[in-house]
Amino acid sequence: MRRSASLQSLLFYGLGGPIVALNVWLLSVLFRYxxxxxxxxxxxxxxxxxxxxxxxxxxxxxxxxxxxxxxxxxxxxxxxxxxxxxxxxxxxxxxxxxxxxxxxxxxxxxxxxxxxxxxxxxxxxxxxxxxxxxxxxxxxxxxxxxxxxxxxxxxxxxxxxxxxxxxxxxxxxxxxxxxxxxxxxxxxxLPSKFRIPFTKALQLNFQNFFLSQLLLGLFMTVVLTPIFLILKVPFALLFAILIGISELIPFIGAALGIGTVVILVLLQNWWLAVQVAIATIFMQQIKDNLLAPKLLGNFIGLNPIWIFVSILMGYEIAGLLGTLVAVPIAGTIKGTFDVLKSGNSGDFMSTFTIHQDTEN
Known part of the structure; x- marks a missing residue:
């Protein structure tokens, strides 16, 4: 029995990796097409x-x-x-x-x-x-x-x-x-046991995630625009919106947006670039430590390493679109399996009612 169980585990983990890699490649091909x-x-x-x-x-x-x-x-x-x-x-x-x-x-x-x-x-x-x-x-x-x-x-x-x-x-x-x-x-x-957990996890992750990211990006844009104007940063509005849009990409988007703006300003004036870096990082810390916990909470519950991995896989499959939806998709998968393990589908709160069409 033990040998049979160990053999099944070996086959599961041995075949799981190639199957996942094959599915990722197939999804990337379908997306490009x-x-x-x-x-x-x-x-x-x-x-x-x-x-x-x-x-x-x-x-x-x-x-x-x-x-x-x-x-x-x-x-x-x-x-x-x-x-x-x-x-x-x-x-x-x-x-x-x-x-x-x-x-x-x-x-x-x-x-x-x-x-x-x-x-x-x-x-x-x-x-x-x-x-x-x-x-x-x-x-x-x-x-x-x-x-x-x-x-x-x-x-x-x-x-x-x-x-x-x-x-x-x-x-x-x-x-x-x-x-x-x-x-x-x-x-x-889908199988009956997956329907309600998957639906509620999808609603929770996608609605809350994108609404929160949009609000955080809007905060950075609104706050940085007057700061850049006061500092006399060239193309202040464009740079503030660039940083705000980069907030839509979780985990690494803010660093990419701020880094791009600082490098562009550095090409013209190194001292102004230092001031821009200080101002943006300061506002980023306020956003991350005061606003983000209240908006995002822990509804995704993913380890930062898995967030980074999901973003990389999303980019490999679908480019920019993949980076935007990778984290809520990963959160949906994790939330679905967490609910199935706990056996309590009431752990999620639904905001969109799915009902059967009785007209037919």
């Missing part, structure tokens, strides 16, 4: 998850779900139009200016390296920056070529993005109206 529709459906589902909160508030006020969805959709579209008319053109203009400035900043940083090397030679210090300066020259040439080629397709990219945004909003509208019926049909494909 159906990348655009999967991306649109995913963002529409995320938007529907987020808009379900205000829809529920209207339903509590004795408003029918259809009317509540229409009201929320009209308000959302109004906000999108206001942002598109006021903020988007400003961001596009600042982005174009930044891309035009980067070659000049790289050239200035190259001059600084040359001066540093001359200073080191005067002090007889063994520093040779010729390799670094040659790499900077190559980077400048590649950047200029990419800017020249990318500017040609900018209008097409903006048009494609606008069409995709319209599709996302329309799909989110239909998901809010009829998503429960579709979800009920899909969830019935």
């Amino acid at each position: 159906f990348q655009n529709p999967i991306t649109i459906l995913s963002f529409a589902a995320i938007l529907a998850f987020l808009l379900n909160y205000p829809v529920k508030l209207f339903e509590r006020a004795k408003i029918s779900r259809t009317l509540a969805v229409i009201i929320v959709l009209l308000v959302t579209l109004t906000l999108f139009v206001i942002v598109g008319v006021t903020l988007v053109p400003l961001l596009i203009d600042q982005t174009i200016q930044l891309l035009n400035k980067i070659p000049d900043w790289l050239s200035a940083s190259q001059d600084n390296f040359i001066q540093l090397e001359a200073f080191a030679k005067q002090r007889r210090l063994p520093i040779d920056l010729r390799v670094l300066t040659s790499q900077i020259n190559a980077s400048i040439q590649n950047l200029v070529q990419q800017l020249a080629s990318g500017a040609v397709g900018l209008a097409g990219t903006l048009l494609s993005g606008l069409l995709n945004l319209i599709l996302v909003v329309v799909l989110a509208f239909y998901m809010l109206l009829y998503g429960d019926r579709v979800w009920y049909g899909l969830i019935n494909l």
Whole structure:
């Protein structure tokens, strides 16, 4: 019996790794093949998850779900139009200016390296920056070529993005109206013991995770914008929004956003870069230690190592979209199995009612 049990364990763990690797590879291939529709459906589902909160508030006020969805959709579209008319053109203009400035900043940083090397030679210090300066020259040439080629397709990219945004909003509208019926049909494909734990874990992780990340990112954007303006940071609004958007990627997003901004500012003014680093890290600590625990809590309950692993696997499978959904997916899997082990499906609180369609 012991030999049989040990043999089964050996087969389970021995075959588990290759099967997981094969599934990851298969998912990455499927995503690359159906990348655009999967991306649109995913963002529409995320938007529907987020808009379900205000829809529920209207339903509590004795408003029918259809009317509540229409009201929320009209308000959302109004906000999108206001942002598109006021903020988007400003961001596009600042982005174009930044891309035009980067070659000049790289050239200035190259001059600084040359001066540093001359200073080191005067002090007889063994520093040779010729390799670094040659790499900077190559980077400048590649950047200029990419800017020249990318500017040609900018209008097409903006048009494609606008069409995709319209599709996302329309799909989110239909998901809010009829998503429960579709979800009920899909969830019935799972074994009965998985249905309720999986549904509640998915709701808890996706709704709470993305709502919390959006609020944290908005906090960083709103707080850093006036700070950058006071410090006279170039492209203050663009840099603050970049850091805010990076907050959507958990665990490593904030470091990537802050690091990118600090490096860009460093190319122009090292002392200003130090001030930017201090200000952003200080606000990041306030967010992480005061706001994030209240918003996020421990509803995911994942070890930081597994968070990092899930982000890497998500990026390998689906790129940026994979990094955004990797943590809530991992939290959903963990939450489902935790509930199944405990045998108490009431550990989760559902915010979206799944009901059977009785019209048929």
